[in-house]
Amino acid sequence: MALWRIRATVDDRPGYLSVLTASLALRGVNILTVQVHTTEVGAVDDFLVDAPDHLTEADLRAAVERGRGGDCWIARSEARGLADQPTRVLGLATRLVRDPDAAGEALRALLGADTVTWRPTPAGPLGGVGATTMLLADGSGGSYELSRREPTFTPAEYARAQALIELAAAVVRRDDDRVTLVLPGAAEVSVRPATVDDLPGVLRLHEACSDRSRQQRYLAAGGLPSPARLRRLLEPERGLTLVATAGIEEAEPVVAMGTLLAEGDEAEAALLVRDDWQRRGLGSALLRRLLGHADRAGHAAVSLHLSAENTPMLRTVRRLGRPTSVQRDGGLLTVTLPLDARRAELLDARRAGLPRQADATGRAGRTH
Incomplete structure (x- = not known):
C-alpha cells in the first residue's frame, strides 16, 4: 500500500x-x-x-x-x-510561542509553500489569497508573500496561515512588554504581562498595601478584592495587565500592577503600587506602557477614574506631559488622555450624539 x-x-x-x-x-x-x-x-x-x-x-x-x-x-x-491537521497546527503554534522568528518556516511547513518571502511593506488592501500566491499581513509590521505551484491555495488555508502569523505577532508584543526598569536609587524592577499564575503574588501585593492605597485603586472600601475578581483582572478578555516584581526574577514579590481594560474605542487604566514603592517613578512607568499598548491597539483615548483626593496619581498623570481633559462628579474625577486626534474627535462626536463626519468616499468614517 x-x-x-x-x-x-x-x-x-x-x-x-x-x-x-x-x-x-x-x-x-x-x-x-x-x-x-x-x-x-x-x-x-x-x-x-x-x-x-x-x-x-x-x-x-x-x-x-x-x-x-x-x-x-x-x-x-x-x-x-x-498526523491530522489540527495536531500539526498546534505543533507549529507551540514552536512559534518558543521562537516567533520562525514564522516563515512555520508557514512553509503548514502550507507546503514553494517560497515564503517577508517584505517590509504592509499587505494593505491587496492582502488575500489567489490560486498560486498568498499575501499575509504581519501584525508586527510588513507582510509575507507565499507562492505554491500546486495545489491551489484555498480560503481555509489563508485563514489558518493568518492566524499563525497573528500568534507570532502576539508573542513578539508580549516579549516587547517585558522590560527591566532601573528606578531612582538603582532599584531594579521587572515589568511583564500578567498571567493567572501571578494570582498568589498579586494577592500578597493587595495584603501588603494600605487600606488607603486599595481604596484609591478600587474607589471602594479598602478591603481585599476576591480572588475571582483578581483572576479576571490578570487575564482580561480585552486589554492587558502588567505586573512589576522587585528584581529581575519572576519569583520576586509583586510590588505593583497596572491594568488596561478595553471597551469599544476607549480603554480604562488603573494602577496599584505597594506603599513602600510609591513616589519612585514606578507608577509613571507602568502608565506609560499601558498607554503605549492602548495606542498600538487602536484605542482613541484612555481614561482613569480617580478620587479627587488622589493627588499622587494626578501628579503622575501630569508628569506624562500629555493633553488631558477632566470631568468631576462630586468627589470622583474622570481623567481622559486622547491617543489619536482623529479617533478622539470621532469618539467625542459619538458621546455628544453627533453624526460622524463622512470620509473621502462619502461613507461614515470608521474608528479603529
Whole structure:
C-alpha cells in the first residue's frame, strides 16, 4: 500500500462527496483523513489515502474524475502526513510561542509553500489569497508573500496561515512588554504581562498595601478584592495587565500592577503600587506602557477614574506631559488622555450624539 494526497473540487450538494469516495473504494483505496475547504466554486476536498501499490497517479485521477471530482491534484505522501491537521497546527503554534522568528518556516511547513518571502511593506488592501500566491499581513509590521505551484491555495488555508502569523505577532508584543526598569536609587524592577499564575503574588501585593492605597485603586472600601475578581483582572478578555516584581526574577514579590481594560474605542487604566514603592517613578512607568499598548491597539483615548483626593496619581498623570481633559462628579474625577486626534474627535462626536463626519468616499468614517 502507498500513501497519496488527493485534492479535488466537488459540488457542494448532498451526495456528491459519497459518489467520489465510492469511486475510490471500488479501487481498494482507503481514505485515512479528509478535510473540506469551502470555496465560492464548490467544496475542495483534501484526502490522505492509502492505495494499493499497483495503482498509479493516472489510475487515481481517473477514479476521482469518475466520482465527479474536478481540478484534481495528486501527489505521493510520507508517513508524517498521517498526523491530522489540527495536531500539526498546534505543533507549529507551540514552536512559534518558543521562537516567533520562525514564522516563515512555520508557514512553509503548514502550507507546503514553494517560497515564503517577508517584505517590509504592509499587505494593505491587496492582502488575500489567489490560486498560486498568498499575501499575509504581519501584525508586527510588513507582510509575507507565499507562492505554491500546486495545489491551489484555498480560503481555509489563508485563514489558518493568518492566524499563525497573528500568534507570532502576539508573542513578539508580549516579549516587547517585558522590560527591566532601573528606578531612582538603582532599584531594579521587572515589568511583564500578567498571567493567572501571578494570582498568589498579586494577592500578597493587595495584603501588603494600605487600606488607603486599595481604596484609591478600587474607589471602594479598602478591603481585599476576591480572588475571582483578581483572576479576571490578570487575564482580561480585552486589554492587558502588567505586573512589576522587585528584581529581575519572576519569583520576586509583586510590588505593583497596572491594568488596561478595553471597551469599544476607549480603554480604562488603573494602577496599584505597594506603599513602600510609591513616589519612585514606578507608577509613571507602568502608565506609560499601558498607554503605549492602548495606542498600538487602536484605542482613541484612555481614561482613569480617580478620587479627587488622589493627588499622587494626578501628579503622575501630569508628569506624562500629555493633553488631558477632566470631568468631576462630586468627589470622583474622570481623567481622559486622547491617543489619536482623529479617533478622539470621532469618539467625542459619538458621546455628544453627533453624526460622524463622512470620509473621502462619502461613507461614515470608521474608528479603529
